[in-house]
Amino acid sequence: MTVQIILASASPRRQELLDQIKVTYRVHPVDLDETPLPDETPVDYVQRLAAEKSAACTAQLGDSLPVLAADTAVVLGDLIMGKPKDRDDAVAMLRQLSGKMHRVYSAISLRGREHGQAISITEVTFRPLTESEIAAYWQSGEPLDKAGSYAIQGRGGVFVESLSGSFSGVVGLPLFETTELLSKQGIEFFK
Numbered sequence: 630m631t632v633q634i635i636l637a638s639a640s641p642r643r644q645e646l647l648d649q650i651k652v653t654y655r656v657h658p659v660d661l662d663e664t665p666l667p668d669e670t671p672v673d674y675v676q677r678l679a680a681e682k683s684a685a686c687t688a689q690l691g692d693s694l695p696v697l698a699a700d701t702a703v704v705l706g707d708l709i710m711g712k713p714k715d716r717d718d719a720v721a722m723l724r725q726l727s728g729k730m731h732r733v734y735s736a737i738s739l740r741g742r743e744h745g746q747a748i749s750i751t752e753v754t755f756r757p758l759t760e761s762e763i764a765a766y767w768q769s770g771e772p773l774d775k776a777g778s779y780a781i782q783g784r785g786g787v788f789v790e791s792l793s794g795s796f797s798g799v800v801g802l803p804l805f806e807t808t809e810l811l812s813k814q815g816i817e818f819f820k
Protein backbone atom coordinates (compact mmCIF):
# COMPACT_ATOMS: atom_id res chain seq x y z
CA MET A 630 0.00 0.00 0.00
CA THR A 631 1.40 3.39 -0.95
CA VAL A 632 1.94 5.70 2.00
CA GLN A 633 0.20 9.05 1.37
CA ILE A 634 1.34 11.13 4.35
CA ILE A 635 3.54 11.17 7.45
CA LEU A 636 1.59 11.47 10.72
CA ALA A 637 3.78 13.43 13.15
CA SER A 638 1.99 12.07 16.22
CA ALA A 639 2.33 9.41 18.90
CA SER A 640 -1.42 9.49 19.55
CA PRO A 641 -3.14 6.17 18.74
CA ARG A 642 -6.45 8.11 18.53
CA ARG A 643 -5.13 10.19 15.64
CA GLN A 644 -4.09 6.99 13.84
CA GLU A 645 -7.57 5.50 14.33
CA LEU A 646 -9.21 8.66 12.99
CA LEU A 647 -6.99 8.61 9.88
CA ASP A 648 -7.85 4.91 9.43
CA GLN A 649 -11.51 5.92 9.57
CA ILE A 650 -11.09 8.12 6.45
CA LYS A 651 -8.83 5.57 4.73
CA VAL A 652 -5.71 7.70 4.48
CA THR A 653 -2.49 5.70 4.50
CA TYR A 654 0.31 7.04 6.67
CA ARG A 655 3.62 6.38 8.36
CA VAL A 656 3.98 7.45 11.98
CA HIS A 657 6.88 9.71 12.97
CA PRO A 658 6.20 11.32 16.37
CA VAL A 659 8.14 14.37 17.51
CA ASP A 660 8.63 15.36 21.11
CA LEU A 661 8.30 19.07 21.92
CA ASP A 662 8.03 21.24 25.01
CA GLU A 663 4.27 21.84 25.30
CA THR A 664 4.41 24.70 27.83
CA PRO A 665 2.18 27.63 26.82
CA LEU A 666 3.99 30.96 26.30
CA PRO A 667 3.14 33.79 28.72
CA ASP A 668 -0.29 35.26 27.83
CA GLU A 669 -0.65 32.92 24.85
CA THR A 670 -4.29 32.50 23.77
CA PRO A 671 -5.65 28.95 23.34
CA VAL A 672 -5.97 29.46 19.56
CA ASP A 673 -2.36 30.66 19.26
CA TYR A 674 -1.16 27.87 21.57
CA VAL A 675 -2.67 24.89 19.72
CA GLN A 676 -1.86 26.37 16.31
CA ARG A 677 1.76 27.03 17.31
CA LEU A 678 2.22 23.50 18.64
CA ALA A 679 0.62 21.79 15.63
CA ALA A 680 2.81 23.90 13.31
CA GLU A 681 5.94 23.20 15.38
CA LYS A 682 5.25 19.44 15.35
CA SER A 683 4.85 19.33 11.56
CA ALA A 684 7.91 21.59 11.09
CA ALA A 685 10.09 19.43 13.37
CA CYS A 686 9.00 16.30 11.53
CA THR A 687 9.69 17.85 8.12
CA ALA A 688 13.12 19.00 9.36
CA GLN A 689 13.92 15.40 10.37
CA LEU A 690 12.49 13.54 7.36
CA GLY A 691 12.58 16.05 4.51
CA ASP A 692 9.58 17.03 2.45
CA SER A 693 9.15 14.07 0.11
CA LEU A 694 5.74 13.30 1.73
CA PRO A 695 3.17 15.69 3.23
CA VAL A 696 3.33 15.87 7.03
CA LEU A 697 0.21 16.07 9.24
CA ALA A 698 0.38 17.11 12.90
CA ALA A 699 -2.21 18.13 15.49
CA ASP A 700 -2.51 19.55 18.96
CA THR A 701 -5.44 19.37 21.39
CA ALA A 702 -6.01 21.36 24.57
CA VAL A 703 -8.88 21.60 27.03
CA VAL A 704 -9.66 25.19 28.02
CA LEU A 705 -11.68 26.23 31.07
CA GLY A 706 -12.11 30.00 31.21
CA ASP A 707 -8.54 31.26 30.68
CA LEU A 708 -6.90 28.06 31.88
CA ILE A 709 -5.22 25.86 29.26
CA MET A 710 -5.13 22.21 30.34
CA GLY A 711 -2.70 19.84 28.67
CA LYS A 712 -1.97 16.26 29.72
CA PRO A 713 -1.73 15.76 33.52
CA LYS A 714 1.71 15.54 35.15
CA ASP A 715 0.54 13.15 37.87
CA ARG A 716 -2.48 11.99 39.89
CA ASP A 717 -2.89 15.27 41.78
CA ASP A 718 -2.82 17.24 38.56
CA ALA A 719 -5.45 14.98 36.95
CA VAL A 720 -7.71 15.07 40.02
CA ALA A 721 -7.45 18.89 40.13
CA MET A 722 -8.39 19.17 36.44
CA LEU A 723 -11.38 16.82 36.78
CA ARG A 724 -12.63 18.71 39.86
CA GLN A 725 -12.44 21.95 37.89
CA LEU A 726 -14.26 20.49 34.87
CA SER A 727 -17.02 18.96 37.04
CA GLY A 728 -20.47 20.47 36.41
CA LYS A 729 -19.19 23.07 33.94
CA MET A 730 -18.77 23.83 30.26
CA HIS A 731 -15.26 23.88 28.78
CA ARG A 732 -13.91 24.16 25.27
CA VAL A 733 -11.67 21.70 23.43
CA TYR A 734 -9.33 23.31 20.90
CA SER A 735 -7.80 21.05 18.25
CA ALA A 736 -5.45 22.51 15.66
CA ILE A 737 -4.07 20.68 12.64
CA SER A 738 -1.12 21.51 10.44
CA LEU A 739 -0.47 19.95 7.04
CA ARG A 740 2.83 20.65 5.29
CA GLY A 741 2.62 19.44 1.72
CA ARG A 742 2.87 21.53 -1.40
CA GLU A 743 1.92 24.42 0.92
CA HIS A 744 1.40 24.85 4.67
CA GLY A 745 -2.26 24.55 5.63
CA GLN A 746 -3.68 25.05 9.12
CA ALA A 747 -7.14 24.72 10.63
CA ILE A 748 -8.72 24.72 14.04
CA SER A 749 -11.82 23.16 15.59
CA ILE A 750 -13.35 24.45 18.84
CA THR A 751 -15.94 22.34 20.66
CA GLU A 752 -18.01 23.14 23.73
CA VAL A 753 -18.33 20.23 26.16
CA THR A 754 -20.46 20.26 29.31
CA PHE A 755 -19.66 17.86 32.14
CA ARG A 756 -22.21 16.72 34.67
CA PRO A 757 -21.10 17.06 38.29
CA LEU A 758 -18.50 14.41 39.24
CA THR A 759 -18.15 12.89 42.69
CA GLU A 760 -14.80 12.54 44.46
CA SER A 761 -15.05 8.75 44.38
CA GLU A 762 -15.80 8.82 40.65
CA ILE A 763 -12.74 10.99 40.03
CA ALA A 764 -10.56 8.66 42.15
CA ALA A 765 -11.84 5.57 40.32
CA TYR A 766 -11.35 7.26 36.96
CA TRP A 767 -7.71 8.03 37.74
CA GLN A 768 -7.24 4.36 38.75
CA SER A 769 -8.57 3.26 35.34
CA GLY A 770 -5.42 4.74 33.76
CA GLU A 771 -7.41 6.60 31.12
CA PRO A 772 -6.67 10.23 32.17
CA LEU A 773 -2.88 9.88 31.96
CA ASP A 774 -2.16 10.81 28.35
CA LYS A 775 -5.23 12.93 27.61
CA ALA A 776 -5.59 16.72 27.54
CA GLY A 777 -7.87 17.76 30.42
CA SER A 778 -7.39 14.27 31.94
CA TYR A 779 -10.34 12.63 30.22
CA ALA A 780 -11.23 10.70 27.08
CA ILE A 781 -14.65 11.33 25.57
CA GLN A 782 -14.22 8.16 23.48
CA GLY A 783 -13.65 6.04 26.59
CA ARG A 784 -14.99 5.82 30.14
CA GLY A 785 -14.87 9.60 30.31
CA GLY A 786 -17.75 9.70 27.84
CA VAL A 787 -20.18 9.21 30.74
CA PHE A 788 -19.18 12.61 32.18
CA VAL A 789 -20.35 14.42 29.06
CA GLU A 790 -23.83 15.88 29.38
CA SER A 791 -23.72 17.70 26.05
CA LEU A 792 -21.41 18.68 23.23
CA SER A 793 -21.57 21.31 20.52
CA GLY A 794 -18.94 21.03 17.82
CA SER A 795 -16.76 18.17 16.62
CA PHE A 796 -16.54 14.79 18.37
CA SER A 797 -13.43 13.84 16.34
CA GLY A 798 -11.95 17.23 17.26
CA VAL A 799 -12.27 16.39 20.95
CA VAL A 800 -10.63 13.00 20.34
CA GLY A 801 -7.70 14.80 18.69
CA LEU A 802 -8.14 15.04 14.92
CA PRO A 803 -11.14 17.00 13.60
CA LEU A 804 -12.18 15.06 10.51
CA PHE A 805 -14.11 17.84 8.74
CA GLU A 806 -11.15 20.24 8.88
CA THR A 807 -8.63 17.46 8.17
CA THR A 808 -10.38 16.32 4.99
CA GLU A 809 -10.69 19.96 3.84
CA LEU A 810 -6.93 20.45 4.20
CA LEU A 811 -6.18 17.11 2.52
CA SER A 812 -8.47 17.99 -0.43
CA LYS A 813 -6.87 21.42 -0.88
CA GLN A 814 -3.50 19.73 -1.28
CA GLY A 815 -4.77 17.02 -3.60
CA ILE A 816 -4.48 14.17 -1.07
CA GLU A 817 -7.25 11.62 -1.52
CA PHE A 818 -9.23 9.95 1.26
CA PHE A 819 -11.73 7.04 1.21
CA LYS A 820 -9.64 5.43 -1.53
Ligand SMILES: Cc1cn([C@H]2C[C@H](O)[C@@H](COP(=O)(O)OP(=O)(O)OP(=O)(O)O)O2)c(=O)[nH]c1=O
Nearest residue numbers: 638639640700701775776779780781799800801
Ligand atom coordinates in the same frame (compact mmCIF):
# COMPACT_ATOMS: atom_id res chain seq x y z
C1 LIG B 1 -10.10 15.79 25.53
C2 LIG B 1 -9.53 14.53 24.95
C3 LIG B 1 -8.18 14.44 24.59
N1 LIG B 1 -7.67 13.29 24.06
C4 LIG B 1 -6.26 13.17 23.70
C5 LIG B 1 -5.94 13.55 22.25
C6 LIG B 1 -4.44 13.75 22.28
O1 LIG B 1 -3.80 12.49 22.06
C7 LIG B 1 -4.18 14.20 23.71
C8 LIG B 1 -3.76 15.65 23.75
O2 LIG B 1 -2.38 15.75 23.66
P1 LIG B 1 -1.59 16.28 22.38
O3 LIG B 1 -0.38 16.98 22.87
O4 LIG B 1 -2.51 17.04 21.46
O5 LIG B 1 -1.17 14.96 21.61
P2 LIG B 1 -0.28 13.72 22.09
O6 LIG B 1 0.82 14.19 22.99
O7 LIG B 1 -1.17 12.63 22.59
O8 LIG B 1 0.32 13.20 20.72
P3 LIG B 1 1.31 13.98 19.68
O9 LIG B 1 1.75 15.28 20.29
O10 LIG B 1 2.44 13.03 19.45
O11 LIG B 1 0.46 14.18 18.45
O12 LIG B 1 -5.42 14.04 24.43
C9 LIG B 1 -8.50 12.19 23.87
O13 LIG B 1 -8.04 11.14 23.39
N2 LIG B 1 -9.82 12.26 24.19
C10 LIG B 1 -10.39 13.39 24.73
O14 LIG B 1 -11.61 13.39 25.01
